[in-house]
Amino acid sequence: MSTAGDAEEIALFRETVRHFIDTEVAPHDQEWERAHIVDRSLFRAAGAAGLLVPNAPERFGGGGAPDWRFNAVLDDEFGRSGYAGEAIGLALVNDVVSPYLLECTTEEQRERWLPGLITGETIGAIAMTEPGTGSDLAGIATRATLEGDHYVLNGSKTFISNGQNADLVIVAARTSPDRHRGLTLLVVDANAEGFSRGRNLDKLGLLSQDTSELHFADVRVPVADRLGDEGDGFxxxxxxxxxxxxxxxxxxxxxxxxxxxxxxxxxxxxxxxxxxxxxxxxxxxxxxxxxxxxxxxxxxxxxxxxxxxxxxxxxxxxxxxxxxxxxxxxxxxxxxxxxxxxxxxxxxxxxxxxxxxxxxxxxxxxxxxxxxxxxxxxxxx
Structure with missing residues (x-):
């Protein structure tokens, strides 16, 4: 499955992750646990260490290593460390958000979104779960109505990891009544008018992870910020x-x-x-x-x-x-x-x-x- 060179490179990456946990996470963990949110510096430090989106092409600043074992090493070491709140924040970027921005985007979209995600200057989140809809993706009710070259987005999401820190949020919204073909993914800029964050939810565990409610009130999202074609979301x-x-x-x-x-x-x-x-x-x-x-x-x-x-x-x-x-x-x-x-x-x-x-x-x-x-x-x- 791997060559000796591959194995050596992955072993070195594992040492990098361990060093990162010891120097950038452990000293601050208790502070972040009390604050119920990590400082944005965690993502910048992870970006500087090459731990964010390692499989992204080098032209965007990524590691150019399309090998998910690097992601797995980061997940493994963070899982072992016990710093689960920080682990979820970084894994969300690497394993959940980045695949959409790598695989469902145009070259122009990748040029806009990937560099910041890779450096940690931009923090990503994905918004699927709604107050009345959990694991049933087809039951999503947040609605996006096409008006000219924009969608008008209305609805609420909950239990969104990285919700307070996020700069870009991939939102699953309903664009037609069709249960499956009616879902579309839109990338929402957190600075957009009508976007607001609810409370940072008070959880049993994962205290350093900012898990939030998000609200969309007539948020205008450019068609240029849609992922793929309308109806591809599901x-x-x-x-x-x-x-x-x-x-x-x-x-x-x-x-x-x-x-x-x-x-x-x-x-x-x-x-x-x-x-x-x-x-x-x-x-x-x-x-x-x-x-x-x-x-x-x-x-x-x-x-x-x-x-x-x-x-x-x-x-x-x-x-x-x-x-x-x-x-x-x-x-x-x-x-x-x-x-x-x-x-x-x-x-x-x-x-x-x-x-x-x-x-x-x-x-x-x-x-x-x-x-x-x-x-x-x-x-x-």
Whole structure:
């Protein structure tokens, strides 16, 4: 799948990501957690380090490496680090927003939008979910009406990651009553008249991630800022969702591995009745079960990455990876926290943050139930 040179380059990239986390994220994380938003400098620093849109062509300032393994390395290292709020902000740009701006755009649009995204001066978001519409993309009600050379956009979105920081927002809007062919993607400039941000939502976890409500009141969006043709939106979303779900799966497995490592360290040091708690049979069995499940998940996710590189990752396989690994992440966090006893409930221990940050994984990017529905339909039932 790779040459020795490729492997060396990816290993060097992994070291770059680790250094970036140590120097640009760790020192500021608690401040950003308290503020419930990362500073925009995080994205500029990521751009300077070459961590944003590494697969973009060099003519736009990208790394020119059309190899999703670089994205996977960033997802893996951030998932392992425990800095999930920052991880989601950067992964959103790399794995969710950038594919639309690379694959659904004209050369003129790419020239306008990609350079800023790559340097981190421009922060991107995508707005699909609405107050009354979750995983059902076909139920989107935000409307865009064509008037001359502009669309007039009206509606509201919620649970939008990077919502407070975003400069460009890809908005899924209804341009006709047709349930599937009636969706169109528009790129909205945050400075546009009629665009407003609601509150930065107060979440259980991912505290450093700005998750917001967005409102569009007669926002005039140039036709030149439409992605593809009118009515292409549903197909564009469906085509790109597998990569988003694979990104979440990569982070889930890495987080599970990190949680297990933290727990093993703790149970070998912590004693009860004069004996390390890890030596009790119940603890050993719990750890053995989790270690096995994580190993199985890692092999499956690595295979999914290989399939994605070959252009063979299907929506069904991505759904399997997403629901299984994220449910595993929640289960690992739950069972490992128990082994920490009362200390696991303390914020000073990383396990407590892994625990609360894991819970959203089975919800965003498509709930576990929606993933099972996708798989079930493919089975013909």
């Amino acid at each position: 197909l564009q979303l469906v085509r790109n969702l597998p990569q988003e779900r694979l990104s979440l799966a990569v982070m889930a497995v890495a987080a599970g591995e990190a949680i297990l490592a933290h727990t093993l360290e703790y149970v070998t040091e912590r004693k009860a009745f004069g004996t390390p708690i890890g030596s009790f049979q119940s603890s050993r069995f719990t750890l053995a079960e989790l270690a096995t499940e994580i190993s199985v998940a890692r092999v499956f996710v690595d295979d999914c990455v290989a399939r994605h590189l070959r252009g063979e990752l299907t929506a069904v396989t991505a759904a399997k990876a997403k629901w299984w690994t994220t449910e595993l992440q929640v289960r690992v966090a739950h069972r490992c926290l128990q082994l920490f006893g009362g200390y696991g409930y303390m914020r000073e221990y990383p396990i407590s943050r892994f625990y609360v940050d894991a819970r959203i994984q089975t919800i965003f990017g498509g709930t576990t139930e929606i993933m099972k529905e996708i798989i079930g339909r493919d089975l013909g039932v």
